Amino acid sequence: MHTKTLTELKAGLQAKDFSARELTEHFLARIEHHDGTLNSFVTVTADQALAQADAADQAIAAGDHRLLTGLPIAHKDIFCTEGVRTSCGSRMLDNFIAPYTATVVEKMADQGAIMLGKTNMDEFAMGSSNETSFYGPVRNPWDTERVPGGSSGGAAASLAARLTPGATGTDTGGSIRQPAALNGVTGLKPTYGRVSRWGMIAFASSLDQAGPLGLSAADCALMLTAMAGHDSKDSTCVDEPVGDYLGGINQDIAGLRIGVPEEFFPENLDGAIADNARDALRELEKQGAKLIKLSLPSVTLSVPAYYVIAPAEASSNLARFDGVRFGYRCDDPVDLEDLYKRSRSEGFGAEVKRRILVGTYALSAGYYDAYYKRAQQVRRLIRDDFARAFKDVDVIIGPTSPETAFKLGAKADDPVNMYMADVFTIAVNLAGLPALSMPSGLINGLPAGVQVIGNYFQEGRILNVAHRYQMATDWHQTIPGGFA
Amino acid sequence: MSQSSMNGGWETVIGLEVHVQLATESKIFSASSTRTGDEPNRNASLIDLGMPGTLPVVNREAIRHAIRFGLAVGAEIGRRSVFERKNYFYPDLPKGYQTTQLAEPIVGPGVVDIELAPKGNEGGQGEKKSVRIHHAHLEEDAGKSLHEDFHGMTGIDLNRAGTPLIEIVSEPDMSNSEEAVAFARKLHSIVTSLGICDGDMSQGNMRFDVNISVRRPGQPLGIRTETKNLNSFRFMEKAIALEVARQIDVLEDGGEIVQETRLYNADTHTARSMRTKEDANDYRYFPCPDLLPVLVSEEEIAALKDALPELPDVRKARFINDYQLSGYDADLLSGSVATARYFETATAASGDAKLTANWVMGELTARLNAEDLGIEHSPVSAAQLGQLIQRLQDGTLSSKIAKQVFEACWNGEGDPDRIIEAKGLKQMNDSGELEKIVDQVIANNPAQVEDYRGSDDAKRKKKIGFFVGQIMKATQGKANPQQVNQLLQQKLQ
Numbered sequence: 001m002h003t004k005t006l007t008e009l010k011a012g013l014q015a016k017d018f019s020a021r022e023l024t025e026h027f028l029a030r031i032e033h034h035d036g037t038l039n040s041f042v043t044v045t046a047d048q049a050l051a052q053a054d055a056a057d058q059a060i061a062a063g064d065h066r067l068l069t070g071l072p073i074a075h076k077d078i079f080c081t082e083g084v085r086t087s088c089g090s091r092m093l094d095n096f097i098a099p100y101t102a103t104v105v106e107k108m109a110d111q112g113a114i115m116l117g118k119t120n121m122d123e124f125a126m127g128s129s130n131e132t133s134f135y136g137p138v139r140n141p142w143d144t145e146r147v148p149g150g151s152s153g154g155a156a157a158s159l160a161a162r163l164t165p166g167a168t169g170t171d172t173g174g175s176i177r178q179p180a181a182l183n184g185v186t187g188l189k190p191t192y193g194r195v196s197r198w199g200m201i202a203f204a205s206s207l208d209q210a211g212p213l214g215l216s217a218a219d220c221a222l223m224l225t226a227m228a229g230h231d232s233k234d235s236t237c238v239d240e241p242v243g244d245y246l247g248g249i250n251q252d253i254a255g256l257r258i259g260v261p262e263e264f265f266p267e268n269l270d271g272a273i274a275d276n277a278r279d280a281l282r283e284l285e286k287q288g289a290k291l292i293k294l295s296l297p298s299v300t301l302s303v304p305a306y307y308v309i310a311p312a313e314a315s316s317n318l319a320r321f322d323g324v325r326f327g328y329r330c331d332d333p334v335d336l337e338d339l340y341k342r343s344r345s346e347g348f349g350a351e352v353k354r355r356i357l358v359g360t361y362a363l364s365a366g367y368y369d370a371y372y373k374r375a376q377q378v379r380r381l382i383r384d385d386f387a388r389a390f391k392d393v394d395v396i397i398g399p400t401s402p403e404t405a406f407k408l409g410a411k412a413d414d415p416v417n418m419y420m421a422d423v424f425t426i427a428v429n430l431a432g433l434p435a436l437s438m439p440s441g442l443i444n445g446l447p448a449g450v451q452v453i454g455n456y457f458q459e460g461r462i463l464n465v466a467h468r469y470q471m472a473t474d475w476h477q478t479i480p481g482g483f484a
Numbered sequence: 485m486s487q488s489s490m491n492g493g494w495e496t497v498i499g500l501e502v503h504v505q506l507a508t509e510s511k512i513f514s515a516s517s518t519r520t521g522d523e524p525n526r527n528a529s530l531i532d533l534g535m536p537g538t539l540p541v542v543n544r545e546a547i548r549h550a551i552r553f554g555l556a557v558g559a560e561i562g563r564r565s566v567f568e569r570k571n572y573f574y575p576d577l578p579k580g581y582q583t584t585q586l587a588e589p590i591v592g593p594g595v596v597d598i599e600l601a602p603k604g605n606e607g608g609q610g611e612k613k614s615v616r617i618h619h620a621h622l623e624e625d626a627g628k629s630l631h632e633d634f635h636g637m638t639g640i641d642l643n644r645a646g647t648p649l650i651e652i653v654s655e656p657d658m659s660n661s662e663e664a665v666a667f668a669r670k671l672h673s674i675v676t677s678l679g680i681c682d683g684d685m686s687q688g689n690m691r692f693d694v695n696i697s698v699r700r701p702g703q704p705l706g707i708r709t710e711t712k713n714l715n716s717f718r719f720m721e722k723a724i725a726l727e728v729a730r731q732i733d734v735l736e737d738g739g740e741i742v743q744e745t746r747l748y749n750a751d752t753h754t755a756r757s758m759r760t761k762e763d764a765n766d767y768r769y770f771p772c773p774d775l776l777p778v779l780v781s782e783e784e785i786a787a788l789k790d791a792l793p794e795l796p797d798v799r800k801a802r803f804i805n806d807y808q809l810s811g812y813d814a815d816l817l818s819g820s821v822a823t824a825r826y827f828e829t830a831t832a833a834s835g836d837a838k839l840t841a842n843w844v845m846g847e848l849t850a851r852l853n854a855e856d857l858g859i860e861h862s863p864v865s866a867a868q869l870g871q872l873i874q875r876l877q878d879g880t881l882s883s884k885i886a887k888q889v890f891e892a893c894w895n896g897e898g899d900p901d902r903i904i905e906a907k908g909l910k911q912m913n914d915s916g917e918l919e920k921i922v923d924q925v926i927a928n929n930p931a932q933v934e935d936y937r938g939s940d941d942a943k944r945k946k947k948i949g950f951f952v953g954q955i956m957k958a959t960q961g962k963a964n965p966q967q968v969n970q971l972l973q974q975k976l977q
Binding site for chain 2: 100202232234363
C-alpha cells in the first residue's frame with residue numbers, strides 16, 4: 001500500500017480494497033519500524049489518527065467521499081494542532097501544546113484527511129539541512145549519512161521513505177522545494193497568499209507560504225485543492241478562486257513556452273546538476289514545449305537580499321518567545337531581564353540566534369537604509385525581472401538545488417555555504433511566485449530535482465507541466481533502497 | 485506672542501501628544517471585546533496573547549474613527565497608510581512589538597482652533613489661536629502589569645492589549661499652560677462630539693504627553709522634555725507650570741536641560757525623570773508584513789464626511805446665534821457633548837437660555853467640581869434644573885430659595901415642584917398678606933423709621949436694607965424682594 005500515490009489510495013479506499021484504518025495502521029507501523037533511523041517525526045499521533053481513520057471509514061460507508069477522506073497526511077511541526085505539541089523544532093516550544101489548529105490542518109481535516117503526526121524540521125524553519133532541529137537531524141533515506149535538506153526535511157524524508165503518502169511543508173526560501181529535490185519527491189510552494197498562514201508559526205511573514213509535498217504532481221494538486229483558499233483570519237491571504245488543479249493537470253503542453261534563465265545555469269554550477277536539468281528540459285521539448293533563453297539579472301542578488309529581509313522579520317516575529325506566556329522559561333529567574341535573557345539564550349539554538357542578531361542589526365537605527373531598505377529595493381527588482389520574463393514565457397525552469405544531498409555536518413560550521421543551498425529557490429519567495437520541484441533523476445544514487453516556476457496563481461499550469469513530465473518519466477516512482 | 489507666555493524673559497514652547505482610546509466594540513486586530521472592568525485576561529484572545537501562528541486583521545471601524553477625527557480637524561486623509569512594528573520587550577507587550585504607524589499615518593496635517601478665557605478688557609471674547617496638528621496615527625494599546633497581590637511577582641492583564649488608539653501629535657504651537665489646556669479641552673470636545681472616544685480621562689481613555697522647552701525670544705528651540713500620561717486638565721496645567729519653572733531654574737543656574745521623559749506625581753506635585761535619551765530603545769521600526777497597507781477610497785471618505793455629527797465649532801456658532809450667548813460662554817457650554825446636551829435640554833424646559841447658562845456654568849459646575857462628578861452623572865437632571873429656573877422666572881421662587889431647592893434636588897428629594905410644595909417654599913406674592921407683615925415691622929421699629937425719614941435719598945437706599953432684612957426674617961425668605969421694596973418705599977414715604 002505504501003508505494004501507492006494518494007490518488008491511487010483514494011481509489012482503493014473508494015473501491016473498499018482496504019479500509020482507512022488498515023491504511024493508517026500500515027503507515028503507523030512503517031513509522032514505528034523506520035523512523036528510529038530517519039527521525040523524520042517529532043510526534044506521532046497514533047491514537048488520534050486511528051480515531052480519524054474510523055471516522056473516515058464510517059464516512060466512506062455512508063457514501064461521504066471528500067477530497068482527502070481516509071488519506072493519511074503528516075503535518076510539519078510548524079502548524080499549530082490543538083491539543084498536540086507544536087514544537088517548531090525548537091526547545092523553546094518543546095512544552096507547547098497548541099490551544100488551536102492552523103487553517104491548513106483544519107481544511108485538510110475537513111476534507112477527511114488523517115493526521116499521522118508532526119514532522120521534524122529545522123528550528124523555526126531556519127536551515128537547509130534539518131540539522132538545526134532541537135530533536136536532532138533527520139536522515140536522508142537515500143543515504144542516512146546525508147541530510148534531507150530543510151527546513152521541511154522531515155516531511156520530504158518521511159515521504160521518500162513511504163512513511164506517509166502525503167505531507168505538508170512550508171517554504172520561506174526553498175524549504176519545501178530543496179528537501180523535495182534532495183529526497184526525490186514533488187513539492188509545491190504556492191503563490192504568496194494562496195494558502196492561509198493562520199496557525200503557521202511565523203519565520204519571515206512576507207515570504208512564508210505553506211504547500212504540499214507528495215509522490216507526484218497529481219498528489220500535490222489534490223492536497224493543494226484542500227489547502228488553498230481565502231481565510232479571513234489572514235490579511236495577506238488572497239481572495240482569489242481556487243483553480244481546478246486536477247481537472248487541467250493532463251493538458252497537452254505542445255506550444256508551451258519555457259523560459260530558461262542563464263542565471264540558473266551559472267558557469268560554476270556542478271556539471272551533473274546542469275546536465276540533469278537539461279535532460280528534463282529536453283523531455284518537455286519532446287512533448288512540444290519551446291525553450292526560450294532569457295535573463296533574470298537581479299536574481300543573482302537574491303541570497304544577500306533574502307538574508308537581510310528574512311532575519312529582519314524573524315527578529316521581530318520571534319520576540320514573543322520571552323518566557324512570559326508560553327514556551328520555555330528558564331529556572332528561577334532573578335528579575336525580568338534575567339528571565340528574558342536566559343529563557344531566550346537557553347530556548348533558542350545557534351542558527352536562530354544568529355538570524356535574530358543579523359535581523360536586529362539590519363533594522364537598527366543607522367543601518368536600516370543600508371540593509372533593510374536596500375534589500376527591499378532588490379526585492380522589487382527581482383519581482384520586475386520575473387514580471388518581464390512572464391510576458392514572453394509560460395513557465396521558467398532550472399535546477400532546484402545546486403547540489404544533491406550533502407553529508408551530515410558538512411556545512412554545519414559554514415553558514416554562508418549553507419545559505420547558498422537555496423540560491424535557486426530564494427528569488428521565487430522574494431517575488432511571491434508559485435514554484436514546484438519534481439524529481440528529475442539520480443546523480444551517484446542521489447536524487448536531483450528540477451524547479452518549475454509559474455506566474456502568480458498559475459499553480460495549475462506548473463502542476464500540469466510537472467504531471468506531463470511525470471507521465472513520461474519514472475523518477476518520482478523510484479524508492480530509496482530499504483524502503484520499498 | 486502674548487504677554488502671559490513670557491516668564492522673566494523666557495519663552496515657553498509646548499507641543500502635545502495625545503492618546504485617544506477609540507470607542508470600538510472590538511480590538512484593533514482581534515475580535516475580543518474592548519470592555520473594561522472584567523476579570524484579568526478575560527478579553528484576551530489568542531491574538532491578544534501573541535500566540536505563535538496568530539495573525540492580526542484590522543478592525544475597519546477603528547480606521548473609520550481615525551478618518552472621522554482627521555475630517556474634523558481638516559486634515560488630509562492618508563489614502564494609503566501603513567502599519568509598522570515598534571519593537572521592544574515588555575511583559576505587557578505580548579508580541580514583543582507594538583503595531584503602530586510611522587512613515588505613512590492615516591491622518592496628515594490639520595488645524596485645531598482654540599479660544600482662551602477672556603481677560604477683563606476683552607468684553608467676553610477670549611484670544612483666539614490655531615494649533616497645527618502634525619499628524620495622527622493608529623496603534624494598539626499594551627496590556628497592564630499588576631504589581632500588587634502577586635507576592636513579589638508581577639501579574640499581567642492583557643484585557644487592554646490591542647485596544648485601538650489614535651495618537652494625535654501637535655506642532656509645538658502653544659506657549660503656555662493655558663493654551664495647552666485649551667487645546668487639550670478642544671481635542672476632548674472634538675473626539676467626544678464625534679463619538680469616537682468616551683473621553684473618560686480618569687480611566688486613561690484620553691492621555692496627554694506634554695513636550696516642553698524654554699528659550700530666550702529669537703533663539704532656536706531649546707532642548708525639550710516630555711512629561712507623560714497626564715490624565716486631567718488640572719494636572720496638566722500644574723505639571724506644565726512645574727516643568728517650565730524647573731527648566732528656567734536650571735538654565736538660569738547655568739545648567740543644561742537633559743532630553744528626557746518625566747513622570748508627574750499629582751499627589752505630591754513633583755516630577756521625576758523616567759528615562760533619558762541615552763537609555764532610549766532603538767525601536768527598529770519596519771512595515772508590519774502581516775498587514776496590508778490600509779487603502780481608503782474617495783467614496784468612503786465622502787460618506788464619512790457627510791455623516792459627521794455636529795462639531796464643537798459649529799455648535800458654538802449655533803449657541804451664539806440661537807441663544808445669544810457670549811463667545812466664551814458658548815465655548816464652555818458647547819465644549820463637551822454632555823454639557824451641550826444638558827444645557828439645551830435645561831433651556832428647553834426653562835425657556836430662558838441666559839439664566840440657564842448662568843446656572844449651568846455657576847451653581848451646577850461648582851457643585852459638580854466639588855464632588856468630582858461629570859455632568860452626565862449630575863444628580864440634578866437637565867429637566868429638573870429647567871423646572872427650577874422656570875419657577876425662578878415666574879416669581880414662584882426667590883433666587884435665595886432657588887438655591888435651597890437646588891440643594892434639595894441634588895440630595896435626591898425629587899423634582900423642584902415637589903420640593904417647593906412639600907417644604908412650602910413658594911414665594912409670598914400675595915400683597916395683602918405681605919402688606920400686613922410690612923405694617924407690623926414698621927410699627928415695631930419706630931426709631932429706625934424716624935431715622936429713615938430724616939435721611940437723604942442716598943442714605944435711604946442703604947437704610948431700607950434693615951427693613952427688608954426684618955421682613956425676610958419674618959417670612960423665612962419667601963417674600964418677593966421686589967414687592968417688599970415697593971411696599972416699603974410707599975409706606976415709609
